[in-house]
Amino acid sequence: MSLHAVRALKHVPSSSEDQFRTEVFAGLSARPRALSPRWFYDRRGSELFEAITALPEYYLTRAEYTILLRHAAEIARITGIGRALIELGSGSSVKTPLLLNALAPSAYVPIDISGDFLHQSAAALAKRFPALSIHPVIADFMNPFTLPAAVRSLPRVGYFAGSTIGNMTVPVAVEFLRATARTLGEGAFLLIGIDRIKDARRLVAAYDDAQGVTARFNLNLIHRINRDLQGTIPVGAFRHAALWNDYEARIEMHLEAVHDIEFRVAGESFSIAERETIHTESSLKYGPREARTLLRAGGWSPIAEWTDPEGLFALLLASSPSSSAWPQ
Numbered sequence: 001m002s003l004h005a006v007r008a009l010k011h012v013p014s015s016s017e018d019q020f021r022t023e024v025f026a027g028l029s030a031r032p033r034a035l036s037p038r039w040f041y042d043r044r045g046s047e048l049f050e051a052i053t054a055l056p057e058y059y060l061t062r063a064e065y066t067i068l069l070r071h072a073a074e075i076a077r078i079t080g081i082g083r084a085l086i087e088l089g090s091g092s093s094v095k096t097p098l099l100l101n102a103l104a105p106s107a108y109v110p111i112d113i114s115g116d117f118l119h120q121s122a123a124a125l126a127k128r129f130p131a132l133s134i135h136p137v138i139a140d141f142m143n144p145f146t147l148p149a150a151v152r153s154l155p156r157v158g159y160f161a162g163s164t165i166g167n168m169t170v171p172v173a174v175e176f177l178r179a180t181a182r183t184l185g186e187g188a189f190l191l192i193g194i195d196r197i198k199d200a201r202r203l204v205a206a207y208d209d210a211q212g213v214t215a216r217f218n219l220n221l222i223h224r225i226n227r228d229l230q231g232t233i234p235v236g237a238f239r240h241a242a243l244w245n246d247y248e249a250r251i252e253m254h255l256e257a258v259h260d261i262e263f264r265v266a267g268e269s270f271s272i273a274e275r276e277t278i279h280t281e282s283s284l285k286y287g288p289r290e291a292r293t294l295l296r297a298g299g300w301s302p303i304a305e306w307t308d309p310e311g312l313f314a315l316l317l318a319s320s321p322s323s324s325a326w327p328q
């Protein structure tokens with residue numbers, strides 16, 4: 001990708017700050033209080049997430065990497081080479097190169113809401129793959145978006161890594177999968193990483209690591225509110241909490257007040273009592289059958305799947321239906 005293309009990246013629309021304010025007001029006023037995890041990913045949050053992926057307790061990224069290392073060639077045999085690779089998320093410096101090498105895409109389209117991070121990772125990949133045509137798109141892939149003109153006539157394979165689908169509720173995940181099927185079009189493939197249900201202690205450790213990186217990631221949301229919405233929230237008044245909700249099959253992350261707090265955000269007053277929490281993220285985990293059912297509900301046909309040797313994480317390959325079987 002040329003520097004020109006990097007500079008041509010659009011800025012996140014200013015309305016996103018209005019949306020942040022609206023969602024923070026609504027989330028802090030709701031009972032239980034909750035904020036969307038998508039607000040984690042400012043520049044610092046994206047850096048902290050990258051650090052999380054290297055933690056000993058956070059097995060997800062390593063497991064998915066191992067699967068790609070072992071099976072990328074097999075994936076390419078099924079999809080064929082030379083498709084446009086559309087990555088939903090800005091791409092990881094370790095996993096994406098494995099796919100780029102195996103799939104030999106005719107174009108690579110990373111899509112991410114964080115312009116800074118997208119810019120950085122696209123530039124790093126451009127250095128490593130100078131012949132690759134890269135078309136970064138700043139967009140929230142939860143909303144409809146248009147693929148760059150350069151890839152519109154190419155067959156496509158989508159990649160949604162890291163079990164990010166786990167951060168969506170089931171109805172939202174189904175809606176996302178259906179929207180992705182429409183964007184990628186007939187004859188497309190989707191390669192998707194989905195974390196599996198497993199021992200609760202292992203799951204909780206992955207979201208409450210000994211070095212406290214996940215805690216900093218969670219607490220960064222308060223720094224972001226203070227910075228972007230003129231907040232006066234005392235960061236030290238919150239602690240990071242991660243728990244396994246077995247009934248909902250999800251890890252929940254919360255920010256828990258360690259004492260009663262009063263603060264202001266963009267001129268509005270809020271108070272939170274000691275031990276009350278703000279629910280900041282759910283990370284749903286799926287068994288093998290539930291994962292396939294989810295894909296089918298989203299309009300995709302699962303055709304192959306692979307796991308790491310410990311069976312911690314799964315990578316599923318699905319195909320989009322022909323027009324006659326198009327999901328309604």
Ligand code: AVI
Pocket residue numbers: 052060162163164165166167206207214281282283
């Ligand atoms: C991005 N997503 C898949 C991560 C997860 O595992 O749910 C976000 C994360 N939250 C805490 N650690 C990692």
